[in-house]
Amino acid sequence: MKEIKLKQLVYVSNHAIHFSDDDLSQLMKKARTKNKRLNITGLLLSDNQHFLQVIEGPEISINELISDILADERHNKIDIIFNNENIFEREFSRWSMGYKILGKGLPDDYKALDNRLKDILSVAKPNGDLAHQLLIEFRNLKNSFLDI
Numbered sequence: 001m002k003e004i005k006l007k008q009l010v011y012v013s014n015h016a017i018h019f020s021d022d023d024l025s026q027l028m029k030k031a032r033t034k035n036k037r038l039n040i041t042g043l044l045l046s047d048n049q050h051f052l053q054v055i056e057g058p059e060i061s062i063n064e065l066i067s068d069i070l071a072d073e074r075h076n077k078i079d080i081i082f083n084n085e086n087i088f089e090r091e092f093s094r095w096s097m098g099y100k101i102l103g104k105g106l107p108d109d110y111k112a113l114d115n116r117l118k119d120i121l122s123v124a125k126p127n128g129d130l131a132h133q134l135l136i137e138f139r140n141l142k143n144s145f146l147d148i
């Protein structure tokens, strides 16, 4: 039997519109429904100006989703900073799409990671390996930190 190739991408982008809480919950609702259909998992973080997102799943699904995401006019300056064409196993299998706004009501022991994530979003060309590493560190925190 042919093995399904799993691909993982991380990108950063800038908000092109103002996202209300309602916009974000609609976006996440649709994204999670579609991601379940496409067998995609991942995590989306935002500092209210930028997005940092990891998506992972079958190559064909990731190629389909990233072309939709690249064409989405709600954000711009999209930069794919980490591209792993053949991952052995999923790293974000817990979430069809986790979502967290950085810097919102966090316990003290989380703040150092939160600041490192905000720093990486504020530079012109974020380091992809570091962004991936920080996303993994976020994943290792408790589920209850998620928004929406």
Ligand SMILES: Cc1cc2nc3c(=O)[nH]c(=O)nc-3n(C[C@H](O)[C@H](O)[C@H](O)COP(=O)(O)O)c2cc1C
Residues within 6 Å of the ligand: 027, 030, 031, 032, 034, 035, 044, 051, 053, 055, 065, 068, 069, 070, 072, 074, 075, 097
């Ligand atoms: C920052 C950002 C992240 C997104 N993440 C996802 C996602 O994980 N899954 C998804 O289906 N759509 C996501 N979208 C929405 C897609 O860009 C696109 O609107 C959607 O996939 C279109 O789906 P449809 O044509 O099937 O209705 C995201 C949009 C933005 C702006």
